[in-house]
Amino acid sequence: MVRTFLIAAFLCIFCQLHGEEGNSQTWETLKNCRLVQAPLNDGDSFMVDHNGQKYALRIYWVDAPESTSGDLRLLQEQARYFSIPEAQVTDSGQLAKRVTRNFLRGEFTVHTKWEDARGAGSSGKSYYAVFEKDGEYLSQELVAQGLARIYGMPPNDRWPNGPSPRAYLSRLKNSERAAQQDEDGIWGLAKGSIQMSGLQSLIAGSQAGGQGLRTAQQDDRSVVLKNKININTASIGELESLPGIGPILAQRIIDARPIDLIDSLVDIAGISANTLAGFSQMIITEDPPPPEKTIAFYLADLGQYLDQEVVVVVDSIAAVDAVSPSGFKALKLTTAYGGEAGGSITSFIPDEFVDSFTQFYSEPGKEFTGLLYEQENGVVLVYRRK
Numbered sequence: 001m002v003r004t005f006l007i008a009a010f011l012c013i014f015c016q017l018h019g020e021e022g023n024s025q026t027w028e029t030l031k032n033c034r035l036v037q038a039p040l041n042d043g044d045s046f047m048v049d050h051n052g053q054k055y056a057l058r059i060y061w062v063d064a065p066e067s068t069s070g071d072l073r074l075l076q077e078q079a080r081y082f083s084i085p086e087a088q089v090t091d092s093g094q095l096a097k098r099v100t101r102n103f104l105r106g107e108f109t110v111h112t113k114w115e116d117a118r119g120a121g122s123s124g125k126s127y128y129a130v131f132e133k134d135g136e137y138l139s140q141e142l143v144a145q146g147l148a149r150i151y152g153m154p155p156n157d158r159w160p161n162g163p164s165p166r167a168y169l170s171r172l173k174n175s176e177r178a179a180q181q182d183e184d185g186i187w188g189l190a191k192g193s194i195q196m197s198g199l200q201s202l203i204a205g206s207q208a209g210g211q212g213l214r215t216a217q218q219d220d221r222s223v224v225l226k227n228k229i230n231i232n233t234a235s236i237g238e239l240e241s242l243p244g245i246g247p248i249l250a251q252r253i254i255d256a257r258p259i260d261l262i263d264s265l266v267d268i269a270g271i272s273a274n275t276l277a278g279f280s281q282m283i284i285t286e287d288p289p290p291p292e293k294t295i296a297f298y299l300a301d302l303g304q305y306l307d308q309e310v311v312v313v314v315d316s317i318a319a320v321d322a323v324s325p326s327g328f329k330a331l332k333l334t335t336a337y338g339g340e341a342g343g344s345i346t347s348f349i350p351d352e353f354v355d356s357f358t359q360f361y362s363e364p365g366k367e368f369t370g371l372l373y374e375q376e377n378g379v380v381l382v383y384r385r386k
Contacts, residue, residue: 025113026113027111027112027113027159027160028111028112028113028114029109029110029111029159029160030048030050030109030110030111030112031107031109032050032051032107032109033048033049033050033107033108033109033110034048034049034050034104034106034107034108035047035048035049035101035104035105035108036048036049036054038056040056041097041100041101042064042066042067042093042096042097042100043064043065043067043093043096043097043099043100043142043147043148044058044059044062044063044064044096044100044142044148044152045057045058045059045117045126046100046104048110050110055126055127056125056126056127057110057112057117057126057127057128057129057131058117058126058127058128058129058152058153059128059129059130059131059138059139059142059152060128060129060130060139060152060153060154060155061139061150061152061153061154061168061169061172062139062142062143062148062149062150062151062152062172063078063148063149063151063152064093064096064097064100064142064147064148065078065082065089065090065092065093065096065147065148065186066078066089066090066093067090067093067094067096067097068090068093069086069090071321073319073321074321075089075090077318077319077320077321080318080319081149081151081318082186082189082190083190084186084189084190088186088189089186092147092185092186092189095145095147095185096142096147096148096185099141099142099145099147100138100142103131103133103136103138103141104131104133104138106133108131108132108133109131109132109133110129110130110131110132111129111130111132111159111160111162112127112128112129112130113128113155114127115127115128115153115155116128117153128153128155130155130159130162135237139172140171140172140175143172143175143176143179144175144178144179144184145179145184145185146179146180146182146183146184146185146186146187146188147185147186149176150169150172150173150176150343150344151332151344154169154343156298156379158233161235161236161237162235163233163234163235163238164230164233164287166287166290166296167229167230167287169296169343173341228282228283228284229241229242229282229283229284230283230284230285230286230287231253231257231259231262231265231283231284231285232257232258232259232285232286233287236250236251236254239253239254242278242279242282242283243275243278243279244271244275244278244279245271245275245279248270249268249270249271252268252269252270252271253265253268253271256268259285260285261285262276262280262283262284262285263276291337291338291340291342292337292338293311293312293313293335293337293342293367294312294313294335294336294337294340294341294342294343295312295333295335295342295343295344295345295381296335296340296341296342296343297310297342298310298372298379305372306372306373306374306379307371307372307373307374308371308372309369309370309371309372310369310370310371310372310381311367311368311369312333312335312337312342312367312368312370312381313335313336313337313342313365313366313367313368314333314334314335314361314364314365314366314367314368315334315335315336315341315364315365316333316334316364317331317332317333317334317358317361317362318331318332318334319331319332320332320346322346324348325348327350327351328348328349328350328351328382329348329349329350329351329354330346330347330348330349331346331347331349331354331357331358332344332345332346332347333345333346333347333361333368333381336364345379345380345381346380346381347368347370347380347381347382347383348380348381348382348383349383350383350385353383357383368381368383369383370382370383370384371384
């Protein structure tokens with residue numbers, strides 16, 4: 001891929017995307033946090049107290065249904081996404097709010113890079129964060145219960161003791177597919193949505209190939225490559241999820257890194273050949289390459305693709321509430337290629353092309369070429385005028 005340099009005129013168009021404040025590049029972990037009752041509290045954004053300091057925070061990765069009709073534009077967009085009435089969106093949003101409140105009862109841990117998440121709070125600053133309690137993550141809990149869509153801002157690197165962004169995205173997708181198949185939460189109402197239609201196509205295609213649909217709950221020894229645990233980067237919690245591996249052996253694996261061969265694990269005290277046989281098909285020593293032509297590739301190596309034109313395959317498009325430069329409209333592109341979901345990304349489309357663009361990409365499976373560009377709140381794809 002040939003590196004694309006922005007010409008002066010193009011820079012002028014996008015200069016307004018960058019704020020005066022820079023985002024922290026390192027993670028900070030806040031322990032013993034507590035949920036604070038506040039009007040802004042929702043399923044995916046709420047007020048948190050840490051040592052007497054209060055912060056408005058929003059979950060990375062996911063978007064929960066609106067619990068009120070306060071943000072009418074977002075509510076209408078969610079209703080279109082799930083193909084359900086707006087009243088059912090807010091009903092599901094109330095359930096998501098309850099799940100979040102229960103999950104965050106007592107003390108919990110917050111991982112944040114203090115990336116700006118304006119719009120999550122009713123006023124002032126708000127920030128993206130990962131919420132962890134007892135080794136579990138709120139974002140995955142909401143997705144697993146069918147009360148959030150994978151539609152939010154992802155971090156571009158792993159948080160302390162957490163999985164890689166690509167591994168976590170895979171985990172979320174498995175949870176989402178399981179929730180869709182079981183028609184949990186909002187998916188029980190969204191039977192007419194494009195997302196549920198896509199699931200049915202996936203099931204039909206899998207059954208035609210004699211494979212069946214794999215979900216996070218199924219115990220299948222032939223684990224899909226992207227769902228395997230990388231023993232060189234896995235957290236201690238992920239290693240403990242392997243059969244026969246407790247906290248002591250998990251720590252010994254971490255101490256033995258880097259591990260070049262899976263078979264060499266038997267050299268670690270306490271791991272016998274029989275123990276290894278119980279989980280050898282569940283692990284890898286190197287992460288698999290990201291799927292082609294989906295936005296997931298930039299999670300693997302942002303520096304390799306940033307400021308370059310990339311090609312993705314568009315699965316669906318939707319309106320998005322995002323600030324766009326003058327002369328452009330913001331749309332959300334969800335990508336997929338070869339049956340591999342790639343996540344979603346905000347895209348800026350010139351005003352004069354919006355109608356034709358929307359019509360053309362209303363049918364999934366078409367390629368889109370755009371410039372991968374970094375702005376203050378993350379990464380966007382830009383359709384450049386020729």
